[in-house]
Amino acid sequence: MNRRFFLGLAAAGLAGSSAFVLAGTRPAMAKAVDVNAVLHDPEAPTGGNPKGDVTIVAFFDYNCPYCKTSAADLARVVKEDGKIRLVYKDWPILTEASVQGAQFALAAKYQGKYETAHNALMGISGRRSSGDAMLEAIKASGVDMNRLQADLTSHGQKISALMQRNHAQALGLGMNGTPTYLIGSFRTSTLDYRGFKEAVAEARRRQTAK
Amino acid sequence: MPEKLIHRTILAIVCLVALLGGAALAQAPLPVDDAFRLLVRRDADAGLRLEWQIASGHYLYRDKILVAGDKAPAVATPPGETKDDPNFGPTEIYHDHLTARLGEAPPSGSLRITYQGCAEDGICYPPVTKALDLATLELSEVETGFGFGATREVATVTPASLAATGEPALATAAPAAPDPTSLMTGNLAWTLAAFLGFGLLLSLTPCVFPMIPILSGMLARSGESLSARRGFGLSSVYVVAMALAYAALGLVAAWSGQNLQVVLQAPWALGLMAAVFTLLALSMFGLFELQVPARWTGWIAGRTQGRAGSIAGAAALGFGSALIVGPCVTPPLAAALLYVAQTGDGARGAAALFALGLGMGLPLIVFGTFGGRFLPRSGLWLVRVKQAFGLVFLGLAAAMLLRALPEDYALPVWGVGALGVAAFLGAFDALDAATGWGRRLQKSAGLALAIYGATLIVGFAGGATDPLRPLAFLAGGRRRPGVRVAGAGGSVGSRLRPGPVHGECRRTPHSCLLYR
Numbered sequence: 001m002n003r004r005f006f007l008g009l010a011a012a013g014l015a016g017s018s019a020f021v022l023a024g025t026r027p028a029m030a031k032a033v034d035v036n037a038v039l040h041d042p043e044a045p046t047g048g049n050p051k052g053d054v055t056i057v058a059f060f061d062y063n064c065p066y067c068k069t070s071a072a073d074l075a076r077v078v079k080e081d082g083k084i085r086l087v088y089k090d091w092p093i094l095t096e097a098s099v100q101g102a103q104f105a106l107a108a109k110y111q112g113k114y115e116t117a118h119n120a121l122m123g124i125s126g127r128r129s130s131g132d133a134m135l136e137a138i139k140a141s142g143v144d145m146n147r148l149q150a151d152l153t154s155h156g157q158k159i160s161a162l163m164q165r166n167h168a169q170a171l172g173l174g175m176n177g178t179p180t181y182l183i184g185s186f187r188t189s190t191l192d193y194r195g196f197k198e199a200v201a202e203a204r205r206r207q208t209a210k
Numbered sequence: 211m212p213e214k215l216i217h218r219t220i221l222a223i224v225c226l227v228a229l230l231g232g233a234a235l236a237q238a239p240l241p242v243d244d245a246f247r248l249l250v251r252r253d254a255d256a257g258l259r260l261e262w263q264i265a266s267g268h269y270l271y272r273d274k275i276l277v278a279g280d281k282a283p284a285v286a287t288p289p290g291e292t293k294d295d296p297n298f299g300p301t302e303i304y305h306d307h308l309t310a311r312l313g314e315a316p317p318s319g320s321l322r323i324t325y326q327g328c329a330e331d332g333i334c335y336p337p338v339t340k341a342l343d344l345a346t347l348e349l350s351e352v353e354t355g356f357g358f359g360a361t362r363e364v365a366t367v368t369p370a371s372l373a374a375t376g377e378p379a380l381a382t383a384a385p386a387a388p389d390p391t392s393l394m395t396g397n398l399a400w401t402l403a404a405f406l407g408f409g410l411l412l413s414l415t416p417c418v419f420p421m422i423p424i425l426s427g428m429l430a431r432s433g434e435s436l437s438a439r440r441g442f443g444l445s446s447v448y449v450v451a452m453a454l455a456y457a458a459l460g461l462v463a464a465w466s467g468q469n470l471q472v473v474l475q476a477p478w479a480l481g482l483m484a485a486v487f488t489l490l491a492l493s494m495f496g497l498f499e500l501q502v503p504a505r506w507t508g509w510i511a512g513r514t515q516g517r518a519g520s521i522a523g524a525a526a527l528g529f530g531s532a533l534i535v536g537p538c539v540t541p542p543l544a545a546a547l548l549y550v551a552q553t554g555d556g557a558r559g560a561a562a563l564f565a566l567g568l569g570m571g572l573p574l575i576v577f578g579t580f581g582g583r584f585l586p587r588s589g590l591w592l593v594r595v596k597q598a599f600g601l602v603f604l605g606l607a608a609a610m611l612l613r614a615l616p617e618d619y620a621l622p623v624w625g626v627g628a629l630g631v632a633a634f635l636g637a638f639d640a641l642d643a644a645t646g647w648g649r650r651l652q653k654s655a656g657l658a659l660a661i662y663g664a665t666l667i668v669g670f671a672g673g674a675t676d677p678l679r680p681l682a683f684l685a686g687g688r689r690r691p692g693v694r695v696a697g698a699g700g701s702v703g704s705r706l707r708p709g710p711v712h713g714e715c716r717r718t719p720h721s722c723l724l725y726r
Contacts, residue, residue: 066332093336094326126299176241177328177335190332 033172038087038182043162045088045106045114048078052085054203057182059091059170062101062121063128066190067179071122074181077196084200088118089166091178099163100131103152104138106159110151113143240265242335246327250347258312258347260285260323264305266477266613267330269293272302274326274337275310282321283313303327318345322352398558402565405546409569411595412542425574428527438579444524445578449571451528453564456543460563463547464556477614483548484614487607490545494600496593528571545603601631621670621677628663632656 039055048056058074060067078084090106092098101121108117120141121134129137139145152159170180173187181188183196184203191199247263260277264270272290277283287310290302315321321344326337339352425448429441492498546566550559608623615623632638637656641649669680676682 061334064334066328066334070332094334177333179333189329 033169037165038169038173041087041162041165043158044166045109045118046086047088047115048084048086049082050085052081052083053207054081054083054184054200055085055087055182056184056200057087057089059089059166059175059178059180059182060122061092061094061098061178062105062124062134063092063095063098064178068122068124070179070181070190070192070196071119073191073193073196075119076193077200081197081200088114089170090163091166091170092163093167093178095128097129097131097134101129101134102163103156103159104134104148106162107148107151107155108138108143110155111144111147113141116141117143240268240329242338245329245335246270246325246338248323248325248340248349250323250342250349252315252347253311255314257283258315260308260310260312262304262308262310262325264307264327266306268327269303269305269330270308270325270327272304274324275308276324277312277321278324279321280319281316283315286311286313315344320344323349398561401558401562405562405565406569408542408546409566410572411569411599412566413570413573422574422577425527425578428524429578442575442579444521445575447521447524448528448531448578449568449574451525452531452571453567455529456567457560457564459543459547460550460559460561461556463551463563464559466551480610480614484607484610486548487545487603487610490542491600491603491607494542494596494603496596542599545606549606597634601634604630619670621666621674621680624677625663625666625670628659628666632660632663635659 038057056074056078060071074086078086090102092102105114105117105121108114117138120137120143121129124133124137126133138148173180173182175187177189179189181191181199183199184207186199186203188195188199245265245268249261249263251259251261253259262270272287275285275287277285287308290304292300293303294300312321321342322339323342324337324339326335328334340349341352342349425445428448429444543566546563550562604627608627612620612623633656635656636649636653637660639653641653666677666680669683672681672683674680674683
């Protein structure tokens with residue numbers, strides 16, 4: 001696969017998405033998606049190895065059963081691999097409470113506990129958690145709740161803006177729902193442990209082959 | 211004996227379909243409007259029917275179906291299947307098809323209909339809200355999600371404020387108990403009429419002949435007291451009992467179908483059913499005969515002989531006879547049962563099969579009342595009736611198959627079907643000067659059909675998907691997207707197939723190349 005071929009594909013993809021926008025079916029896709037903004041949004045929490053050679057971008061919702069089942073496998077692969085950079089895209093689209101959960105998790109980032117809060121929320125069993133249940137889970141995970149409230153108040157606008165950007169990027173990339181994972185240059189939804197490993201290996205192979 | 215073997219093979223296939231409850235094949239998630247297609251109709255009683263076509267491998271949540279608006283009528287949804295996920299507890303969901311009913315709706319104004327679902331292979335869709343114009347019943351896009359795109363207030367940590375911003379304040383009509391009148395509306399009357407008609411058609415084939423000796427034997431044994439009236443009474447009881455036996459079969463089939471709905475939607479199950487229908491069709495074309503073993507017939511006839519002549523005897527005999535049908539009833543009956551199993555509606559299934567039995571029995575009543583004078587004579591036209599059944603079965607097989615295949619394949623499947631029907635209409639048979647006009651007309655129709663069928667196949671080869679304009683590609687019309695990642699080396703297992711880019715990325719999120 002030569003580089004030119006992929007550039008051509010990318011152009012085709014962008015042309016396709018603009019045509020889609022012009023057709024007016026998804027007004028939110030008004031802007032072309034900047035790949036760099038997807039991979040390197042300074043506000044978006046990251047995990048794994050910051051210098052990893054493969055980047056996984058996870059679009060998820062805290063009330064999404066498939067997100068919860070795949071989150072554990074993803075975390076395991078990221079940890080075992082050691083060279084994966086993980087970008088968290090809170091994309092609360094399934095329930096009203098999902099938005100609250102995302103706000104709590106993103107606020108916890110300001111005390112350095114985003115992943116703690118994220119894992120606590122993903123670990124809640126039960127199908128649709130209320131905002132209260134999410135708050136309980138975060139509290140139990142050891143996040144400082146007074147600090148959380150303070151950060152929600154002072155950084156509320158930034159948090160909202162980040163979620164808006166995630167939303168626009170997801171729609172811009174033609175995503176249908178959660179979870180959606182970008183693994184290198186691939187896009188997938190729910191995978192299991194083996195699936196993630198294979199996808200990472202293939203993404204890595206493609207990058208080095210270029 | 212080859213027939214026996216085929217018979218057993220079919221039985222084995224049906225059992226397999228019934229027994230293997232396993233996982234449905236994973237399919238790529240679709241855009242949400244393709245996954246769940248909503249259509250609204252108005253019933254005779256001013257109520258509204260909301261019909262969702264749910265793509266295979268996708269499901270809707272029962273408790274996420276909401277209707278809001280001024281004076282929004284209550285929405286009644288049927289009980290769903292229970293999806294019991296060990297991690298997330300039981301929830302009620304719908305596969306394949308859902309009909310919800312709204313009470314009396316005002317003639318104008320608008321309602322907002324919200325629904326939400328997931329794909330089995332692991333992606334959940336945001337809730338979809340459509341605006342329904344009550345005057346025109348047209349649906350328009352309101353939003354996907356729940357207004358997330360707008361600026362939102364930031365949550366706060368206190369539980370009190372959570373209550374305030376908690377659940378969406380939609381004036382929702384809660385899912386209610388299933389509507390008991392649902393059976394009486396819809397197309398039940400048509401279904402019954404169709405099954406009655408099928409039954410009558412079946413009775414014109416030699417299928418019902420084995421029953422005539424049984425019936426006449428019974429009538430003969432009631433001795434000299436046999437008047438036309440008594441003959442009518444006895445044969446009616448006989449026929450109704452037979453129809454009841456079919457109704458019982460229908461009930462069982464529908465009940466088991468209800469429990470197998472998920473399995474029956476899986477591509478392999480659809481394929482197997484298509485195969486069964488094809489075999490049944492071949493049987494109708496006379497390639498082989500399907501028949502219940504003769505000793506069963508003899509056994510039932512022997513058991514009921516003692517009580518013959520009485521009303522109770524006639525009833526017992528009729529019930530038993532249902533199971534000893536002749537060589538050609540078996541395939542249509544199996545087809546009818548499969549159809550009913552697909553609907554999963556017990557009452558409807560029982561009623562439909564009852565109608566079928568009644569239709570089959572009507573000529574028997576004529577026979578019982580008047581003797582053999584009015585029975586139709588067997589002949590070539592009876593073979594035609596069987597062939598017509600065969601064609602119907604082939605059509606059903608094609609419909610099943612197409613549900614498991616991408617839409618693109620509809621063209622060649624129907625094209626081949628059209629060619630087949632054309633052949634039966636005699637499109638390729640020679641005529642001579644003496645041929646009558648009827649035969650010539652038939653050949654013309656057959657030829658037209660043959661040309662259309664061939665065009666569909668050519669159209670498919672040219673990349674067309676529209677059955678009305680299969681040759682549009684010649685005029686530079688729409689082709690199927692041809693961009694594929696050719697020769698993308700290194701397979702990554704079944705889940706990671708390097709696929710086409712963006713445009714189709716929406717269709718195959720499992721591992722399509724996205725950018726770069």
